[in-house]
Amino acid sequence: EPEVTQTPSHQVTQMGQEVILRCVPISNHLYFYWYRQILGQKVEFLVSFYNNEISEKSEIFDDQFSVERPDGSNFTLKIRSTKLEDSAMYFCASSEWQGMFFGPGTRLTVL
Amino acid sequence: AQTVTQSQPEMSVQEAETVTLSCTYDTSESDYYLFWYKQPPSRQMILVIRQEAYKQQNATENRFSVNFQKAAKSFSLKISDSQLGDAAMYFCAYTIQGAQKLVFGQGTRLTINP
Numbered sequence: 001e002p003e004v005t006q007t008p009s010h011q012v013t014q015m016g017q018e019v020i021l022r023c024v025p026i027s028n029h030l031y032f033y034w035y036r037q038i039l040g041q042k043v044e045f046l047v048s049f050y051n052n053e054i055s056e057k058s059e060i061f062d063d064q065f066s067v068e069r070p071d072g073s074n075f076t077l078k079i080r081s082t083k084l085e086d087s088a089m090y091f092c093a094s095s096e097w098q099g100m101f102f103g104p105g106t107r108l109t110v111l
Numbered sequence: 112a113q114t115v116t117q118s119q120p121e122m123s124v125q126e127a128e129t130v131t132l133s134c135t136y137d138t139s140e141s142d143y144y145l146f147w148y149k150q151p152p153s154r155q156m157i158l159v160i161r162q163e164a165y166k167q168q169n170a171t172e173n174r175f176s177v178n179f180q181k182a183a184k185s186f187s188l189k190i191s192d193s194q195l196g197d198a199a200m201y202f203c204a205y206t207i208q209g210a211q212k213l214v215f216g217q218g219t220r221l222t223i224n225p
């Protein structure tokens with residue numbers, strides 16, 4: 001069964017460093033997303049991406065964040081200068097009419 | 112703004128019994144979709160069940176079913192014959208027709224007692 005994959009599963013970084021989280025959405029899906037879940041809290045929408053451009057972003061998704069689809073399969077989230085409060089689980093998702101399907105997540109720890 | 116509310120932070124049920132998780136939402140839209148996601152300790156988000164607002168018939172997936180009350184803006188999840196593997200956080204989520212993001216509730220932690 002097709003699934004969304006994410007790498008790495010866990011990323012540890014120093015405050016101020018740049019990180020890139022990687023995702024491979026389900027191949028025939030057209031919409032891609034990043035969500036964030038701070039430990040113990042609900043899942044929050046960050047950004048959606050369609051036709052090689054951002055279609056919607058939340059207020060969380062400020063200038064330190066960017067997304068890219070560098071080739072036909074990968075979808076990345078870059079955080080330019082990480083802050084302590086960026087520590088969270090980051091989920092990639094892709095969707096089609098049957099619903100939104102999430103990857104296993106990347107746990108980002110900022111020290 | 113659309114909001115989703117899960118009023119039960121925690122629920123517990125005996126194995127093999129039935130449990131119902133509550134969810135209410137606020138929207139002025141007429142076309143939308145509602146979902147329940149399961150998040151086990153691994154923290155993966157797993158789609159459990161999906162309901163289209165234009166459908167009057169409640170969705171069912173094996174032991175999982177919903178009670179969708181559109182006028183009341185209520186979308187509860189019923190789990191029948193609870194199993195130990197059902198233990199997880201359950202999130203209710205909403206999206207409008209054509210929109211591209213899910214709005215999640217705060218989650219309900221379900222414990223299954225053997």
